[in-house]
Amino acid sequence: MPKRxxxxxxxxxxxxxxxxxxxxxxxxxxxxxxxxxEAGISKGLVQHYFATKDAMLRFAxxxxxxxVEQRLGTPATLRDTIVALLPLDDASRAEALVAxxxxxxxxxxxxxxxxFRTGHAQLxxxxxxxxxxxxxxxxxxxxxxxxxxxxxxxxxxxxLGDAVLLGHRTPEQAIALVDHxxxxxxxxxxxxxxxIE
Amino acid sequence: MPKRxxxxxxxxxxxxxxxxxxxxxxxxxxxxxxxxxEAGISKGLVQHYFATKDAMLRFAxxxxxxxVEQRLGTPATLRDTIVALLPLDDASRAEALVAxxxxxxxxxxxxxxxxFRTGHAQLxxxxxxxxxxxxxxxxxxxxxxxxxxxxxxxxxxxxLGDAVLLGHRTPEQAIALVDHxxxxxxxxxxxxxxxIE
Numbered sequence: 001m002p003k004r005x006x007x008x009x010x011x012x013x014x015x016x017x018x019x020x021x022x023x024x025x026x027x028x029x030x031x032x033x034x035x036x037x038e039a040g041i042s043k044g045l046v047q048h049y050f051a052t053k054d055a056m057l058r059f060a061x062x063x064x065x066x067x068v069e070q071r072l073g074t075p076a077t078l079r080d081t082i083v084a085l086l087p088l089d090d091a092s093r094a095e096a097l098v099a100x101x102x103x104x105x106x107x108x109x110x111x112x113x114x115x116f117r118t119g120h121a122q123l124x125x126x127x128x129x130x131x132x133x134x135x136x137x138x139x140x141x142x143x144x145x146x147x148x149x150x151x152x153x154x155x156x157x158x159x160l161g162d163a164v165l166l167g168h169r170t171p172e173q174a175i176a177l178v179d180h181x182x183x184x185x186x187x188x189x190x191x192x193x194x195x196i197e
Numbered sequence: 198m199p200k201r202x203x204x205x206x207x208x209x210x211x212x213x214x215x216x217x218x219x220x221x222x223x224x225x226x227x228x229x230x231x232x233x234x235e236a237g238i239s240k241g242l243v244q245h246y247f248a249t250k251d252a253m254l255r256f257a258x259x260x261x262x263x264x265v266e267q268r269l270g271t272p273a274t275l276r277d278t279i280v281a282l283l284p285l286d287d288a289s290r291a292e293a294l295v296a297x298x299x300x301x302x303x304x305x306x307x308x309x310x311x312x313f314r315t316g317h318a319q320l321x322x323x324x325x326x327x328x329x330x331x332x333x334x335x336x337x338x339x340x341x342x343x344x345x346x347x348x349x350x351x352x353x354x355x356x357l358g359d360a361v362l363l364g365h366r367t368p369e370q371a372i373a374l375v376d377h378x379x380x381x382x383x384x385x386x387x388x389x390x391x392x393i394e
Contacts, residue, residue: 026301028225100300104223106363107294113363120365151366152374158359159352166303166310168317169348177349184381 011049011059014039018060023097027105030057054109061102061115078130078140078153082178085123085157087164088171096165124150131185141187149185156181208246208256211236215257220294224302227254251306258299258312275327275337275350279375282320282354284361285368293362321347328382338384346382353378 017039021030030053036043050056087096099116106112127150134140140149160177163169169177214236218227227250233240247253284293296313303309324347331337337346357374360366366374 023301025305026225027223028227030225097301097304100297103297103359103363104220104294108222116363117365120360120363148374148377151360151370152353152378155353155356155360155374156349158356159354160356162300162355163317163348163352166300166313166317168314173348177345177352180345181349 007049010041010045013041014046014049014056015060015062018056019094019098022060022101023094027057027101057102057105058109058111060098061106061112078127078134079178079182081127081130082153082157082182083175085154086161086171086174086178088174093165096161100162100165120154124154127153135187138187140185144185153181204246207238207242210238211243211246211253212257212259215253216291216295219257219298220291224254224298254299254302255306255308257295258309275324275331276375276379278324278327279350279354279379280372282351283358283368283371283375285371290362293358297359297362317351321351324350332384335384337382341382350378 014035017035018030021034021038032043032046032053035056036046039046046056050059084092087093102112102116106116124147128146131140131144131146131149131153135142135144135146156178160169160174164171164174211232214232215227218231218235229240229243229250232253233243236243243253247256281289284290299309299313303313321344325343328337328341328343328346328350332339332341332343353375357366357371361368361371
């Protein structure tokens with residue numbers, strides 16, 4: 001089905017152009033003309049695939065999700081997963097910017113909100129499983145609630161991500177803070193004392 | 198100087214209109230016509246005070262900062278301060294949305310970036326002082342590095358703020374996670390064991 005593949009590729013090409021513009025100048029700069037120019041195709045072709053700006057933005061958030069999942073892949077450790085959530089290279093930085101650009105819109109558009117919600121829930125689930133596995137391996141304290149720690153870890157990653165993005169903290173400082181947070185969750189001799197107090 | 202006061206009030210009126218539009222529909226919706234309509238004044242009057250959209254946006258981020266500081270006020274405890282950073286009511290929700298709307302722009306506009314940086318540094322300083330005070334009062338563990346814990350607390354608040362804003366977590370869940378994080382920082386008998394291990 002060569003024709004079908006071609007259509008999908010063109011949609012992805014357009015979505016990639018939308019994301020680059022959003023990361024660079026925000027959603028306010030996403031227009032038919034700008035997207036066509038960025039994608040190197042005609043306005044008519046953009047309109048052929050996406051009748052409205054909303055439709056284009058919705059599709060762009062869908063491919064964003066794919067990119068995040070691809071980038072996370074199957075990291076070896078909980079720590080690697082948290083660090084992979086930080087905007088430490090150009091690709092992850094662009095993703096964080098695009099996600100931020102879409103945030104206000106996510107509150108008004110149920111389809112985009114749904115994608116954000118699903119992404120957050122999936123990440124929370126992955127982290128919960130990893131915390132539980134680290135407990136089973138004796139690395140993290142046995143008295144931790146995996147789901148609660150996953151929520152907190154997601155918040156730490158999101159907050160540090162913004163700080164790195166805005167240049168308030170360096171990537172090295174952010175990683176050190178992740179390690180500092182994780183250190184407190186580690187299994188150690190005082191774990192028993194804490195559990196029975 | 199009645200005339201001078203009037204000018205300041207009009208600028209603030211316009212900035213408030215910019216913030217309401219940004220919180221509701223994002224920066225993409227901020228235009229001369231929309232701002233004039235939202236503020237209930239003529240386009241010509243808006244232009245009289247702000248020659249460009251950039252000038253208007255810069256001024257709006259300045260008043261945003263004032264609002265955040267006013268709202269934080271002088272909270273009694275570290276916990277109250279962290280909770281006050283969360284978008285739990287309409288005013289703080291609007292502030293968080295506006296800050297998000299301005300994030301991409303902050304990366305391109307040195308003046309707006311400077312305001313974000315100053316705000317982050319001031320908050321970090323306030324929290325560092327509060328952590329140190331809580332240590333002196335014997336509430337938080339003596340072996341904590343106040344500046345490091347302040348950084349982590351800011352990240353937790355920012356990350357939980359996004360989760361609440363997007364409806365991924367309820368205000369109650371976010372507050373419970375703040376309390377859970379703070380609980381681990383508390384001074385307790387095992388503190389000594391941890392310090393000497």
